[in-house]
Amino acid sequence: MLKSKTICFNLYIFLGTCFSGVVYADSFFNPNLISNIDNEVADLSRFDKGEGQPEGMYSVEIYVNDEYVETKNLIFYESDASSDDTGLLPCIDNKTLTNFGITLTENSKNKSEEVESKDSACENILDKIENSSVKFDFEGQKLFLSIPQIMFKNNVRGFIPPEKWDNGINAFLLNYNFTGRNSKNFKDNVDNNNYFLNLNPGINLGSWRFRNESSWNYASGESKQNKWRNIRTYVQKPIIPLRAELTLGDSFSNGTIFDSLGFRGIKLESDDNMLPDSMRGFAPTIKGIANSNAIVTVKQNGFVIYQISVPPGAFEIKDLYATSSSGNLDVTIKENNGKITQFVVPYSNVPILQREGRLKYELIGGEFRSGADYQDKPNFGQLSLVYGLPYNMTLYGGSQFSNNYQAYAIGLGGNLGTFGAISADVIQANSILPNDEHKKGQSFRLLYAKSINSTGTNFQIMGYRYSTQGYYTLNEVSYKKMAGREIVTDNGIIRDEG
Template identity: 45%
Template sequence: MRKTPVAMSLLLALSPSLAMADNYFNPAFLSDSTDAGTGSVADLSRFESNQQAPGTYRVDVYLNNEFITARSVVFKAAVAREPTSNASNVVTTEDGTGLVACVTVKDLLAMGVNIKAFPTLLKLPAGACVDLPNTIQHASTSLSFEHLRLDISIPQAALSNSARGYIPPEQWDQGIPAALLNYNLSGSNSSGDEPSNDYFLNLNSGVNLGAWRLRDTSNWNYAGGSDGTPSTQSWQHVSTFVERTLIPLKAEFTAGESNTPSEVFDSLSFRGVQLASDDNMLPDSMKGFAPTIRGIAKSNAQVTIKQNGYNIYQSYVPPGAFAITDLYPTSSSGDLTVSVKETDGSVNTYTVPYSSVPILQREGRVKYAFTAGKYRSGNDNQDDPDFMQTTLIWGGPRGYTVSVVKSPR
């Protein structure tokens, strides 16, 4: 059959064709200018790809899927690492927003990143934005604009080995200068054949100045007389001392009238000086005693620890040997059941014996106290000799605790 030119034209006109086009919004519609150009209108090309505008957004910040804080973060437009033929200069990110969070060196320090392990970070100012993927291998940021959530992923190898709840000493604050006064007044008044008036006042006063703390405790007692008996009143001084923290030693220095620690010996009152470690400088996860949990993971595994049927710890560890040293202390005794769940679904379970004993210390923990002064007694019939007392308690491996003491003399 011979095809005529007319038939060929009809065949081409009726044949289906495939056409593709992107959504396009003409920015000239936003301009009052009669000029057909769009030079007076902002570049809206990034919105054609459903991306977001750079700026400052208040987001929830998560580090390795753990909530850290909620604050305002500066987001900048992503920049292509290599020249592209894209005329709009719009770069697409994995989260689809086209934005990159400005994470500074100061932010990385607050998140516990081991800055000393990366020479590039040491050269940057504290407020400079860090190119995470190029600086720390396998590190990344991702913004969920719908939930205003910023996820920061940093490998465990790049983080400092700090316990849960740890706050760097550089962020500690000694507080403001202040004067304190607490009081408790009680009394009674009775009438009748033997009327009487009795009052008791307890005063706790103090002054805070920098790292120094001055404290004083005193009592006042009044007893009204009856049947011609004269009234009596007395002022009794209980104790006065000054103390301050020594952050590098994780200790507290006390001078004046105070009491000795009671870990080994019974506590006694003294007038002198004392240097003792202070557990209040430790995070809650490092106070008290808890065993060190060790194991080996074959992959990126989930570690779960149970005690008496309750979950008390859960974390994720990379392949290789791991050690968990920041278990919160528990008041009850009971063996710990450890489960290591691998990425292939296999689970390895084992038991770690545990029993709570007051004097036990965590592995590597050193607790000490040194006291020198004069014994204080509330009884006039007792002597007040000079004495010196030293206590040293060290938490060794495998659950052992060693203590060295020197009794008063």
């Protein structure tokens, strides 16, 4: 009988071990320890598992598609749609998103207005922008927004909205250069002193810029002189809506189509400095189609110069940085399933080429000033236009006119793919010479560039200017009438027998 009891006792122990219940242990913090008011204690259940952060306002660094935008105070609210361990989403209004360069659809705007009209904290940004994502790095106080490329109204690298541009502080500037020399001729007991001073004062006041360049020459002895000379004075102001700069006073034309000239008057000229670096100069537009979320890589001469993630569908790359060298662009599209598509975009460049849709212009009205006493100062006007067409072509032309001179120019340039790049233009000029002789002539210009990757060769052929005998520039016809003297120019002899 004793033996039977022992067996039963061991069986009970075995069964208890096999069928024991699962018990979990967890730490607990009594919220009454941080409150001395009955029935008003902090709700710490949110932090029991070490997840989540409290709602409220945080000063965060905002990154849009991994690019820093600004540091801003944002209100964060608790949301089940949060994809990170904070459990929070930010309140970002439409104006802020627009300042980021994001274009909201009408549907998104309507959703925003409906939510903002309610008493709730704010709308869900994930509902406002499809295929977007938000990640809040609480420890680093950084907010990362992932926005589809198609949502950006200015989808170019380095774009900064004009609302964020700064004129800088008001200031007085002064650059100067002073040189001097003293010598003495003991034989004749003569002192020779020579001094030269160059001054470049300037004033920045709001968006206006005043600049001056002056010089002073002093010499004693045989070459005695004491002369102050005002070289040029001008004021400038940016015209932001036109992406242009207004100049009043002494300046020079840019020489893109006609020869560069000095003048005193007014000039309105497009300013590339108001464009992002990725939109300056010429670079071809790359177009393609992605069948899925894909990575597009662009290489030139074996180096990666551009890479971007694109959603399914057609894509367009128009913000390649302009390069000084030519060379084919090798484009690779890598789909999310590993499939790779490759094609080549030939690339050569000549100075006149512009990106598709880019308009460069220069409008001048004023008095011609060469700084030479033997030339007149006729009033003149000038207009130059350069426009980037589709298919990497550029059309340009202009006009230059005064009382005794009229000139008209037209030209066309283009990236011809494997055949290189070329530009050609012609100027028709009607001139009245100092002896009242009427002349007509043409000037032709040709520029060609081609890169051969296989040999590493890059060459340019420049027939910069071929002019007929009757062609003269505005600078050449501005010489004064001087009896019995020949005026020799680059394109012939202007003679006045008086």
